[in-house]
Amino acid sequence: NGGEDYELLFTVNPKKKFHIENQLKNRHFFDIGEITANAEIIKLIYDDKIEILQPKGFRHF
DSSP states (O other): OTTOOOOOOOOOOGGGHHHHHHHTTTSOOOOOOOOOSOTTOEEEEETTEEEEEOOOOOOOO
């Protein structure tokens, strides 16, 4: 894997969050935001703080 560490990012319907937490109770996962109808704003929510992110692409190499 070239020495890189990977994390998984996924979405969950808020109505199913409790079920997912029970299924993954031995795993560590965190809420980092939510998907809304306003696609122009990207927010990162961490430690009760909200950071507005600018949309950017990603270039691996």
